[in-house]
Amino acid sequence: MTTSATLHRRRWAILGVLMLSLLIVVLDNSILNVAIKTISTPAPTGLGATQGELEWAINSYTLVFAGLLFSAGLLGDRLGRKRVLVGGLVVFGIGSALAASSGSPGELITFRAVMGLGAAFVMPATLAVLMNVFEREEQPKAIGIWAGGVGLAIAIGPITGGVLLDHFWWGSVFLVNVPIVIVAVALMLWLVPDSRDPNPGRIDAVGVVLSVVGLVLLVYGIIKGGQKADFTDATVLATIAAGVLVLAAFVVFEKRSDHPSIDVTYFKNKVFSAAIAAIALVFFALMGVTFFSVFYTQSVRGYSPLQTGLLMLPLAAAQMIFAPRARLVVDRFGHKVTTTAGLVVVAAMLAAFATLEADTPIWILEVIFFFMGAGMAHIMTPVSVVIMQALPREKAGSASALSNTFRQVGGALGIAVLGSVLSTAYRGGIEDRLGALPEGLRHTAGESIEATLGVAAKLGPRGEALVGPAHDAFLHAMHVTALWGSGIAVIGAVVVALFLPGKEPVRQEGEEEQELATAE
Structure with a gap:
């Protein structure tokens, strides 16, 4: 057995291993964001995926991930978090290798679902182990560093994806996960102690x-x-x-x-419900915006995947800078003010996307990304602390699963809803310019900007007349979609302003939540 004294000394090294495990799960989605345009181009460069297939390539991962998080958390509580973490990483690595070799959009969607299966077992176990090896007083600091690791992954992902796409084929953005998985598994087996819930729930x-x-x-x-x-x-x-x-x-x-997956009685508590809603709404807005910003930078502005990755650096840098320090802002101003301000900033930056045109100075986009990352950091850290301290330590897997499920469901719905808004607005803007095309080709060309540009390229000189209208239609669609996202973030700000607690000690608030969680 590992003594508590030894565990205490190793806790920061263990946190590093947990962050590496988390890194690949978050890294994968941020890498994919840069690769979206490449995958949508026809073979042999990409897979010729339609916008709907691209949305499913992201959402097949997200929905499996979200749907299995509760059961994965319970299995970790029952079988041991270390065992579940290692198993999840192995499945994720296998899914990554298969996704890299996909021969069609359908295969990619299927193998992304396998990756989601593995990720579902990794994510809740990392936070559950963190809550087990850190004392309550250090948990907010550890969660802040953990949240900063998410920012690091957001930074590394697009740049890594850009470098890979500049030098290798599109599948390399998935294959890169495999060596990281091998290193993470080796460190996990060496360093991380096992832990489990003495009274685990039944699988629902x-x-x-x-x-x-x-x-x-x-x-x-x-x-x-x-x-x-x-x-x-x-x-x-x-x-x-x-x-x-x-x-x-x-x-x-x-x-x-x-033996429910979700104990719905937790949601009777307004503080807990508001914290969960904040996470879901901010990811609803963010995932939808990330989806269209890649087409803006690459299809309209003409940047390469690597340049696009570098353009997203301010978003990640802001998260890394502010996420570990957000707890200090909470100590001074309270959860309500900090989180509401964060959501207002995110809403303002989403609205700012509606001002971007084809010739807008690129530094304006950089400023928008930076403030969006800063706003997110002041939402995710305080809200994660509220949720994680709402349940007793031995139920940490369930608390983590709740937080991550609503984050993933919010993101999936954001991609689906805002992606559909983008698609509908784009088709409405370009349809009148496609009248000269045959009917079958007209429908295909109207699906997305990449589809229009692909048809234009095949038509040669005759197709050049479609390029300008495609850019104009996309910019209009992006503006509409950004304003929808901004509206969603405003709703989140109102919810947390009404229901999150004001300035009060985190410990006292946590104890109040714990009493709720343990009450029948």
């Missing part, structure tokens, strides 16, 4: 199936509506309605179950 198989099926139906309907540019289509409405009904059945089942 029905709840997992209902939540995944409901989310997939809902997201599928939203993406399909964007592809058709018609949300009144009968199949679109039926799919969305079915998703909502299945999710409603999930909530009813969870309330009646004696």
Whole structure:
């Protein structure tokens, strides 16, 4: 057995290993963001993925990840967090290698789902181990550093992706995960102690199936509506309605179950619910914006993947600078002021995207990214502390799963909803300029800016007339989408301003939450 004294001495090294594990899970999505345009180009350069297929390449990972987080947290509590962490990393590594060798968008979507399966077991276990090896007084500091690691991954991802895409084929952005997994597993086996919940819950198989099926139906309907540019289509409405009904059945089942995935009684507490809502809403806005900003920098402005990665540096730098220090702001001003201000800044930066044109000085985009990262840092750190300290230490896996599930679901819905807004607005803006094309080609060309530019390239000189209108239609669609994202962030700011606590000791607040969590 590892003595507590030894554990205490090794706790910062253990935190480093946990951050490396977290790095690859976050790194993967941030690398993929830069590769989106390359994957959408026709073979042999890419896979010729449509905008809908790109959304699914991101969301197949996210939905599997979100749907299995609770069960993964419980399995960690039951089998031991170290064992689950190592197993999750291995599955993630295998999924990465398979994704790198995908021969079609369908294969990529499938293998991304395998990666999501592995990631679901990694993410909650990292925070659960962190909560186990750090005393309560050091937990906010450790969580702040952990959140800074997310910023580091956001920084490294796009630059790494850009370098790889400049020198290798698109699949290298997934293959790069494999050596990191090998190093992380070796360090994990050497350094990290095992821990488990003495009274683990039972796995809620029905709840997992209902939540995944409901989310997939809902997201599928939203993406399909964007592809058709018609949300009144009968199949679109039926799919969305079915998703909502299945999710409603999930909530009813969870309330009646004696071993629920989500203990819905936690949400009766307004502070806890507001913290969860803040995470979901900020990622809803951010993931949708990240999706379209890559097309803005590469398709409209003409930057390479590596240059795009470098352009995203201010976003990551701000997270790394401010996330570890955000707790000091909370100590001075309280959770309510800090988090509300963070959401207001994010909302303002999303609105600023609506001012960008094809010839806007690029330093303005850099300023927007920096302030967006600063705003996010002052949301994620305080909100993560509130959520993680709401449950007893031995239930840390469940608290982590709750936080990460709503973050991932918010992100998935952000990509689906804002991606569909982008797609619908783009088709509306470009459709009138595609009249001369055959009907089948006209529909394809209207799906996204990359599809239009791809058709224009095939037409040669005749297609050059489509390039300007494609850029104009995309900029209009981006402005509309950015304002939607900004509105969502404003809603988040109102929610936390109303329900998060004001300036009071974190410890006292945590104890209040703990009493709620342990009460029947």
